[in-house]
Amino acid sequence: MPKNPQILIVEDDPSFLNFLETILEEEGFEIKSFKDAESALLKLPELKPELVITDLKLPGMDGISFLEKAKKLLPDSEFIVITAFGSIPSAVSALKKGAIDYLTKPLSSPEELIEKVKKILKHKKRPEEKALEVPPFEILFAGLEDLYEKILEIAPTSATVLLLGETGTGKSAMAKAIHFLSGRKGPFVEINCASLPENLVEAELFGYEKGAFTGAIKTKPGKLELARGGTLFLDEISEMALPIQAKFLRVLQDKSFERLGGLETLKTDARFVVATNRDLKKLVEEGKFREDLYYRINVVAFTLPPLRERKKELLKIAEYLIQKKAESLGKEPRPLSEESKKRLLNYSFPGNIRELENLIERALLLCRGPYLEIEVEEEKENLSSKPNEVKSLEALEREAILKALKETGGNKKEAAKKLGIALRTLYYKLKLYNLEND
Structure with a gap:
């Protein structure tokens, strides 16, 4: 049984909002309402209402600005704007920005609202649901409203995005949010440049032809091919070896590449999001990261704050994670x-x-x-x-790993060297002690 059409209302006048809710709920519509545009924007990707009704005069972000941003998030939804009697030019401006109709406040009658809403929804096709899980925007951007505004602006573009921040700040989740907000129909594909040996990173990224190396018993497409029409997220790009950096730079420049052992030049239209917890500029100075690649990926960069700087939102984040x-x-x-x-x-x-x-x-x-x-x-x-208390081997090992990661800024390869163990051993210990990081 199909659900009733959902209508989202943005109105700061409590009595008028109650009036709208009562009328539309009596007609069987599912209503979600907000008193400001900022709160509504955070919920739009999750709710995906068929119709949005918004006042043009709102506290904080005004209705026109909200309409422009919301249209990018909800290209398949329709918009009705509300304006005060005598402010018709504002409504005309909204129609030019993409609204389908307008109402003047006060309404001449409840029937005027019902008639407009039913007419719009009758001729509207319901959009297909996206297969991608909706990221938890309210948690991801809690206390980071300015960052959300910037993400909304760049998400629909094809610009490469660089995500910076300490280990565990949510860079992978942010990359998924950018993909979701981009509206791209292709998949979200992820590769961690630090978790694989150099030769496997190259094979995973570019793919390989049958017989390209020992063990290549059949042709395998790489992440660049799998991410066509979607987003490719390269986590810990700072750990990518210099020869692979040179190859990846070419992909960024002309969107072309060859599989390992292949002669055919392939193309990709994937959008790139890259992340690191290290100082790339310092790595460039040390000759460990290509300068031309650094400037190529550092077009749009966002730094995710550590959790210790988000104490106001900490308990809210904790409650979400508990659920x-x-x-x-x-x-x-x-x-x-x-x-x-x-x-x-x-x-x-x-x-x-x-x-x-x-x-x-x-x-x-x-x-x-x-x-x-x-x-x-x-x-x-x-x-x-306490005096004379002997710690367990697990506790000592755990402390040593945490200390090494802290001293190396979260760089697992350097931490493994400092600990005198193989990188794969470090990954095993991280999993064993429940210390895995994104």
Whole structure:
């Protein structure tokens, strides 16, 4: 049974908003309402309403600006604008920006609204749902409204985006959000340049022909081919070897490449999002990263703040992660205890959001009471600092890994060297101790 059409209303006048909601709900429409444009923008990608009704005079962002941004997010939705009687020029301007109709305040009658809405929805085809999961915009951009505004501007373009920030700040989730907001029909494809040996990074990225190397028993397309029409996310691009950097630079310049062992020149129209937790400018100075590639990817750059700088939103993020993790674990979500809230707010979170996620997962698995109790590393270190107390081998190993990652700015390859272990061993230990980072 098809669901009732959803209508989103943006109106800051409580009495008029209630009036609109009452009329439309009585007609069987599903209504979502907001008192300001900024809040509505964060929910638009998730809700995807068939019709948006917005006042032109709003606090903060005005209705015209909201209309322009919302049209990019919802190309298949229709828009009706509301203007005060005597301000028809504003409505005309909105029609030029993409609104399909307008209403004047106060309404002449409820029937005027009902007639317009039904007429618009009757002739409107419902858009197909996107297969891609909607990113949690309210959490991802909590307290980062300025960043969201900038992302909205560049997402529909084909510009390469560079994401910077410490390990665990959510660069992979942000890349998925950019892909979702771009409206691209192709897939989101991801490759981590640090998790694979140099030769495998090249094979994964460009693909290879049968017989290109020992073990290449059949032709395999690379990520560049798989991402056609979509987005290719290259995480930890700072770890890409110099010879592969030169090849990738060519892809950025003319969108062409060859598979390993191949002679045919292939094309890709993928959009590129790259990320790193390292100082690329410093790597350029050290000769470890190509200067021409640096300037090529540093066209549009965004720095994701660490979790310790998002304390106002920390508990909101934690509550979302509790719901998400509880669902995946088949557990009942529990509220945080007051002590746990204090611990989280006083903790520095060197592992950022990924560390918070791991702490919550562990707490849910061990939870036996009505409240979720979370302990953080700093508390564990204080408890284990008693005289004559011997730490377990696991605790010592865990501390050594965290210290090495902190000293190398999250660079796993350098951290493995510092620890005197192979990179694959470090990845195994990260997984074993639940310290995996994005």
